[in-house]
Amino acid sequence: MPLWIWVGVAVVVFNIFIWLGLKEHEFQLDLMRCYSTLWTWVGGDKYHLINLTLPGGKMVHLPMGYVPYHPAVVEAWEKTWRIVWATFVIASIVAAPVIMWFITWANKRGSDILKERHERGAMLVERPVLVREIKAHNQDQFSQECRSGTPQRNPAMVAQLSLPDRVELGIHTPYSIAGIPYPWRLEQSHTMMIGTTGTGKTTQLRSLVSQLRKRRHRAVIFDLTGAFMEAFYSPETDIVLNPMDARCAPWTLFDECRNYADFVSAAAALIPSHPDDKEPFWQNAARMLFIEMCIKLQELGETNNAAIAHHLMQADLKSIHSKLEDTVAGPLTTEKAARMAESIRSVLNVNGQALRFMPDPVPGGPPAFSIRDWISTQHRDGSIMFITGSYNDLELTRGLFTLWMDLAVNNLMRLPKTRDLRTWYLFDEVHALHALPAIEHGLQSARNYGGAFVLGIHSFDKLVSTYGLQNATALTGLARTKLILATADRTTAEKCSEFIGSREVRQMDEAYSYGYNNTRDASTLTPRKAIEPLVIPDDINNLPSLRGFVKFPDGFPATRVELQWKSYPDVAVGFAPRPEFKPTEYVSPEDRRRRAKRADEGGEGGTEHVPNRPVNGAKPVLEKPEPQRERSEAERAAAGIEINQPQALTTLAIPQPAGTGEQAVTSGPRGVSPGPQQGSLTPAALDGRAARAPMMAGMGNAVTGARSGQDMPEMGRSAGAERSADRTGDTVREDRQEDQVIRELRDGIAVDNRDHHHHGHDHDHGLDDGYGMAD
Incomplete structure (x- = not known):
C-alpha cells in the first residue's frame, strides 16, 4: 500500500509538470522518438522515410532510424527526462509522510480491530475522570438551584461563601465518600458499605461523621466498638x-408511644420474628401481651420501665390475668392454659429483659429523653444520638437497640417533607441488630423527609440470615450508592461484582488456516459480542485494605478508590460502665407520692401512715411494710409445702363481726401479739378479713389433714404446669384459693378483696397499685 501511495503521488505530479513544462510540438517529438524506438525494436525498416514536423512548423524527410538523433527530438527528450526526475523527487517528498501516517493508522486500526470494544452497559473509569464528571454535574445543578430559588442568588457569590455560611443559608453542599463528592443531592439515595473486618468501613464512616459535624447535621449512630464515641462524643x-x-x-417507652399503633410498632421491633416465618405465633402472642400490658399500665399511670418488669416479667400469671382479662390478651394469660401463657411470656422476657436495666426518669435526676421529641426538635442541630454497646452485651441489649433504631426511623417520617438533608442514620453493622421493621420503609421514603442511611455489612449471607433473602435483596437494592471493599467470602464478592455492573463488548476471534502451499495459508478475524462483568469476584476478594470501588447511581460510572486513614484524637471514653449494674428498682405510685410528700415537707424522716380516707373512691387496705416481689405458682407451691412444718405457722387473726371491737387470735407455735399494723386496721379492712373466715377455716382443715399424714394438693410444679386430669374445674379453683391463703398465712399480712374477686367488673386497679398490694 505505501508503494501505491508513492505511485499515485508521482503520476499526479508528473502530469502536472508535463502539462506545465512541455509544449505541444515537444510532446509530439517525444512521441515520435518513442515511435521510432518501437519501430526498430519490432524489426522495421530503419531507412523508411517519414515526415517529421519541427517546432517552427517546417516538415523534414528523414529515415525512421534517424529520428532519435535529430537535434530537436534530442532537446525535447532531455527536457522530458528532467521532468521525470523532478517528479520522482517531489513524489518521494510528498508521499513519505503520507506513507508514514498510513502505516501508523493501519497499525492502530489493526489493534483496534483486535481489541474488545464497549458496546453498552456499565463502565469502569479512572478516578480523575469520574471526579471531573461529577463536579461538572454538581456545578450545573448548583447554578440552577441558585437561580430558581427564593430569593434568587448569584452562583459565583454563593460559591465564595464558607461552608458554615452556606449551611446557614440552607444551600446544599455535597458530602464526599472516599474522596469523591456525591452527585448532587444523592446522599439521600442511601449508601451501603460492604467489606470484611479491617478493610476501612469504620474509617469512611468516621469521615462522614466529621463532615456532618462541620455542617451541623444530626445523626443516629449505631456504635458497637466505641470508635465513634471516642472521636466525636460531646456531652x-x-x-x-x-x-x-x-x-x-x-x-x-411510654414517652415514645402515644396510641395503640405506636405500641404495635414498638412491640414488632422489640420482639422479632424471622421474615421467612409466615405465622410466628409465639412472637405475635408475646407482642400482644406486651402491648396490652403497656396500655393497661398507661391507664394506671405507671409509665416506667420498672413497672413493665414488675407487672409483666416478674408477676405471677394470676396477677397478669387479673389486669388483662378484659383485653384481647386475656385468653393468652388464663390459668387454664398456664403452660402456653408462660411460654408466651418467656418469649417476651428473653427479648425485652434489657428494659429491666434501663434507668427510669426520677425527680431531681437527668431529664427524660424521648427519641420522638429529639427527632422532631429542629433547633438541636448538630446533635448525635449514640446507640452504643459491645459484642459481649449484645445478647442482652440487641432487642432494645433494635427498638431504638426503629423508633428513630419511624419518627423521622412524621415530619414535614423536605428536600434538604436533616438526619443521617449510620449502621456500622446493620446485621448485628434484629430485623428492623422500619428500615425498608425508611430506605424507600426517608429521602422525602431529609433522611440518609449508611448501612455497613460484612457479608451478604449474614444480612440474609437476619432479614431473609427477599428483604436482604431489597435492602441492597434500595441503598443505591455502593462502597465495595475487600470481602472474605465468594457469595459476597459475586454480589459486589453484580453491584459494579456488567457490559456488552465486541470481541474479535482470530482463526488460522494452513495449506500445502504457502499461498493457501490464511488468518481470519470474526467479530463476536459477549456480556462480561466489569470486575470479577476474585479481584474483590484480593483487594488490599483501604482499597475498593465506588459506584454511584444515576448513570455515573464506577471507579477504583483508595481510602485515606486518619487518626482522630480521643475526646471521650467509648464505654463508661455503670457503678452497679442491676435492674431498676420498682417504686409503686403510692411510694412515689409519699416520697414527694416528704420532699415537700422538707425532710425524709417523717412518720409514714396509711390514709384513712378513701383513695380514688376505693376502700383503704392494710399496707405492707415493703412491697414484696410477686411469686410464681411454683414459689407459692413451695411456700405451701412449708406449712407441713409446725414451725411455719404464724398467728391467724380472724376478725369478729363488725361492731364487736374484738378479735379472735389463734396462735401457733410462733404466736405474735397484735402490733401497730393490726391496731391500725380500719373497719372496712376488718370486714374484708371477716369475709375470708370460712375460707381460712377450710384452710385449717387442710393443714390439719397435712399434719395427720394426708396428702396435700399438688403445688410443687413450675408456673404453667397442668393440674391432674381427674380434678374438676371447681376443685382446681378452690385449690388455687387455698394456695393463696397459705401464702398469706405465711407472710402474716391481710389480703384485700382483689385476691379472690379479681374477676369482678367493679375492681379498681388503681387502688392496689397505689398501695403496693398487687399480686
Whole structure:
C-alpha cells in the first residue's frame, strides 16, 4: 500500500509538470522518438522515410532510424527526462509522510480491530475522570438551584461563601465518600458499605461523621466498638443510649408511644420474628401481651420501665390475668392454659429483659429523653444520638437497640417533607441488630423527609440470615450508592461484582488456516459480542485494605478508590460502665407520692401512715411494710409445702363481726401479739378479713389433714404446669384459693378483696397499685 501511495503521488505530479513544462510540438517529438524506438525494436525498416514536423512548423524527410538523433527530438527528450526526475523527487517528498501516517493508522486500526470494544452497559473509569464528571454535574445543578430559588442568588457569590455560611443559608453542599463528592443531592439515595473486618468501613464512616459535624447535621449512630464515641462524643449536645453505660439518658417507652399503633410498632421491633416465618405465633402472642400490658399500665399511670418488669416479667400469671382479662390478651394469660401463657411470656422476657436495666426518669435526676421529641426538635442541630454497646452485651441489649433504631426511623417520617438533608442514620453493622421493621420503609421514603442511611455489612449471607433473602435483596437494592471493599467470602464478592455492573463488548476471534502451499495459508478475524462483568469476584476478594470501588447511581460510572486513614484524637471514653449494674428498682405510685410528700415537707424522716380516707373512691387496705416481689405458682407451691412444718405457722387473726371491737387470735407455735399494723386496721379492712373466715377455716382443715399424714394438693410444679386430669374445674379453683391463703398465712399480712374477686367488673386497679398490694 505505501508503494501505491508513492505511485499515485508521482503520476499526479508528473502530469502536472508535463502539462506545465512541455509544449505541444515537444510532446509530439517525444512521441515520435518513442515511435521510432518501437519501430526498430519490432524489426522495421530503419531507412523508411517519414515526415517529421519541427517546432517552427517546417516538415523534414528523414529515415525512421534517424529520428532519435535529430537535434530537436534530442532537446525535447532531455527536457522530458528532467521532468521525470523532478517528479520522482517531489513524489518521494510528498508521499513519505503520507506513507508514514498510513502505516501508523493501519497499525492502530489493526489493534483496534483486535481489541474488545464497549458496546453498552456499565463502565469502569479512572478516578480523575469520574471526579471531573461529577463536579461538572454538581456545578450545573448548583447554578440552577441558585437561580430558581427564593430569593434568587448569584452562583459565583454563593460559591465564595464558607461552608458554615452556606449551611446557614440552607444551600446544599455535597458530602464526599472516599474522596469523591456525591452527585448532587444523592446522599439521600442511601449508601451501603460492604467489606470484611479491617478493610476501612469504620474509617469512611468516621469521615462522614466529621463532615456532618462541620455542617451541623444530626445523626443516629449505631456504635458497637466505641470508635465513634471516642472521636466525636460531646456531652453538651449528644445523647447516649446504652443501659450498661453510666452516661445513658433516662428513657421509657411510654414517652415514645402515644396510641395503640405506636405500641404495635414498638412491640414488632422489640420482639422479632424471622421474615421467612409466615405465622410466628409465639412472637405475635408475646407482642400482644406486651402491648396490652403497656396500655393497661398507661391507664394506671405507671409509665416506667420498672413497672413493665414488675407487672409483666416478674408477676405471677394470676396477677397478669387479673389486669388483662378484659383485653384481647386475656385468653393468652388464663390459668387454664398456664403452660402456653408462660411460654408466651418467656418469649417476651428473653427479648425485652434489657428494659429491666434501663434507668427510669426520677425527680431531681437527668431529664427524660424521648427519641420522638429529639427527632422532631429542629433547633438541636448538630446533635448525635449514640446507640452504643459491645459484642459481649449484645445478647442482652440487641432487642432494645433494635427498638431504638426503629423508633428513630419511624419518627423521622412524621415530619414535614423536605428536600434538604436533616438526619443521617449510620449502621456500622446493620446485621448485628434484629430485623428492623422500619428500615425498608425508611430506605424507600426517608429521602422525602431529609433522611440518609449508611448501612455497613460484612457479608451478604449474614444480612440474609437476619432479614431473609427477599428483604436482604431489597435492602441492597434500595441503598443505591455502593462502597465495595475487600470481602472474605465468594457469595459476597459475586454480589459486589453484580453491584459494579456488567457490559456488552465486541470481541474479535482470530482463526488460522494452513495449506500445502504457502499461498493457501490464511488468518481470519470474526467479530463476536459477549456480556462480561466489569470486575470479577476474585479481584474483590484480593483487594488490599483501604482499597475498593465506588459506584454511584444515576448513570455515573464506577471507579477504583483508595481510602485515606486518619487518626482522630480521643475526646471521650467509648464505654463508661455503670457503678452497679442491676435492674431498676420498682417504686409503686403510692411510694412515689409519699416520697414527694416528704420532699415537700422538707425532710425524709417523717412518720409514714396509711390514709384513712378513701383513695380514688376505693376502700383503704392494710399496707405492707415493703412491697414484696410477686411469686410464681411454683414459689407459692413451695411456700405451701412449708406449712407441713409446725414451725411455719404464724398467728391467724380472724376478725369478729363488725361492731364487736374484738378479735379472735389463734396462735401457733410462733404466736405474735397484735402490733401497730393490726391496731391500725380500719373497719372496712376488718370486714374484708371477716369475709375470708370460712375460707381460712377450710384452710385449717387442710393443714390439719397435712399434719395427720394426708396428702396435700399438688403445688410443687413450675408456673404453667397442668393440674391432674381427674380434678374438676371447681376443685382446681378452690385449690388455687387455698394456695393463696397459705401464702398469706405465711407472710402474716391481710389480703384485700382483689385476691379472690379479681374477676369482678367493679375492681379498681388503681387502688392496689397505689398501695403496693398487687399480686
